[in-house]
Amino acid sequence: MAKKTFSKILKDFWYGKPHTAEEGGRRLGELHEDKTHLYKHREWRGVPDTMYYFYNIWLYNYIFMVKDIMVMYGPITFAKGLWRYRWVGQTYLPVLHWFDRGLEGMRGEAMKASAWHYRAMVATTIRQFQRMFAADTRLHGGRQNDLYRHTIAHNETVWGGVFYPWDGEITNVPLEMIPYFVTCHVNSHTVLNYIDAVQSIGLPGDPCPMCQAEAGIFVLDDVPDYAPAVITCNEACDASVSTSTLQDWFFDKPLFSLPMPMLFDDPLVRKYVMREIEELWKFVEQQYGIPFSWEKLTKKLELQNELQRFEWEKWEVDAKTPYYPINGVAQALYRIYQSQYGDWEMWHVTDRKVPPDPPPRDRLVLRPAVLLQLVHLGLQLLGPERRHQHGLAHVRHGDPHGFLRAYARGHGPVPHVGPDAPHGRRRHAPHVRALGLHEALQLRHGCHV
């Protein structure tokens, strides 16, 4: 008996505690102080994964968070932004805590793959806020510099791909993604200040808190003034439409609203959307004086298609194996980032897992398609088996991170069919919603609906 216990302790030490309840479980809740979200201690994932986590996730990301700042517009730009905008200070340093929460309980390749997705998100966050700060008139004595004149602001619900015709000339930066959307993932207390602000001018507590925070950040003037024009969109909800009104009021600069149809599956709406997108392109040309380029558009769309194929590969693993390539948080947020910012080489690097030159030693993560082949051959490389196969369809909520994590603790990681999943991001007519979700969850993920 003692030998058996000792053997298990040794095994748990080397490999980490097993996932299933039958084998004792990881009891992740015990990592926290009772009735708080404070960690008692870091999670022990076994020797190989803990070492990987420390060197290739924790340390690697801290180093690159500094390096990214240095190479993307420099530390002075960052320091100015940090000093001026409340959300930066509240969320920059806790980033690795965000990793800890998101990757809690994970092991093996799934942990590594999820972490690389997180890494890509951190890099693009830095890239976006540094661009905001570098172009920000508030940080440059009211002066509109060249970066300002070549940056366009847009609602986070406008796909970054509509700016592909100006690739390399105009940089699109979503308005809300970094100042409030990501910040509430990293530190959910950040947005309370903004919600208070908008309620202080009379907004009732009824509307969704995400949109309230989005509006409140404008009330407190806590958004960089980094672009001469703004693109808004009616997606994803009524409150989001309404926040555009507040944004217009506070920004008071040229604005184009891009309307998306509600009956998106109706073939009759295509012409309408096409014409509105053309209007948007005319608006950008007028505002920036830079001609539209079909060549750039088609080139970037090819790259975008490649990203889409990668996404489907991940879904295939979800659907056709009892394993998951990355956790729900990584899948959902990464997709949102891709959608809002548009194509970027970092996405391809992360998705392809093609070792860059020189190849770092940690690029052990395999492309989902390769993993799928291996699983078919009987090799279980993907990390713990799913305990249940659940899909999660939902509207946006203030803390998807925490929610998905809590859900995953009980049920295993989930395929995410939120508003930013490939077929999401719009309100559906009921038959479409039924068909869309049914198809996604049952056919692609093998769930019972």
Add this chain to the structure above:
Amino acid sequence: MKDLKHLIYFENLLQEANNELVQKAKKDGLRAIGYTCYFMPEVLLDLPGCFSVRLRAPRCTSPDIATYYMSARVCHYARSLMERALEGGFNFLDAQMATETCTATCRFQEHLQQKHLDSVDDMRIIDNDDFFCEFTDVPFKNNEIAYEHYATQLRAHVLKPLQEHFGIDISDEAIRKAVEQHNEVSRLINEIGDYRKLENPTITGYEFHVIQLCSLVCPKHLILPYLRETAEEMKKREPDMKKEFRCKVLLAGSENDDPGFTKLIESCGARVVCDRYCYGAVESRQIIELPDGVDPVYAIAKHYLHSSNCPRFMPQDEMRARKKRIAELAGEYHADGVIIASNKFCEYWSYERVIDTVILKRDFGLPVCSIEKEYINTASGQLRTRFQAFVESVEIKKIQEGK
């Protein structure tokens, strides 16, 4: 003032969606077509052979079953409609012409479209074999592209289904005839409503609210004789010697089909002289122009997008024009102040109300009372206090200005 001859009759018509005139029209073989939003052009539902009914759920104060299906965080109006539908109150409907113009009413109409509740397969919400529900896509902008798109949608999702299901004549002549009827109703409502512009109005906001609602929920051809008679009666109506009100207000905001709410405001000393809210006459009773040689469906689509002041419109010029429009109406109707009311959980109007409250005061110098209310006014005590305080503040302002 002397009571209006048909006021009690009008009030009774508002007690049920399936009122006396609706029943009569149904008996005559006409099809009842329900709708909730201004963006579903009522004139197209009033083609020969059918009639429009803008849905209401009068006296619904506790939508318990609907809350179970729609959650407590959905606007009370949508839940009340659902409750009334579950009670069988809308079984007279032959079709529901739906729009996804706000999420809450869209969800209600989705339940109708499914014909059953998710968990109860054999339960038909609308117990009518002929019933169907069709959605139309409504653009968020007011431009040429939107007019064309909207007209295409109306042809495909309103006219075609009406023709296919009920054999309704959807020819240009039939549409022009429906527009003529609509314009006559609008002229009469405007004629009656214009008495609110008088120094001492000869109609109360409550009375007008009742009449306007009747024109929305009753078959047009059956309500028209009553409207004509009321318009004639109004010509001779004398105001009271002593004013019954202390100030005039414009009421703006979200969906409001509760005349009791207008009555509550007026019982606090204000006279509601203009109704710029959803279900009000400012938008819905404008004359539709059909120039010769223009496709009538296109002209109707343009009219409805152009005349709307819904906070759903997102373009910059529209957002700013809405505030100006309220200020202009306040001037036209000689309102001393503005009451902005939004239904609880109405996301569009929650934000619009906040901005209106600040902008109207700051840029146009209008006193504003900003309130959030339920669909059916149950918090009358608190609201009464708010309105009394507002009336008092407007009075003080007038005294200070030497008026």
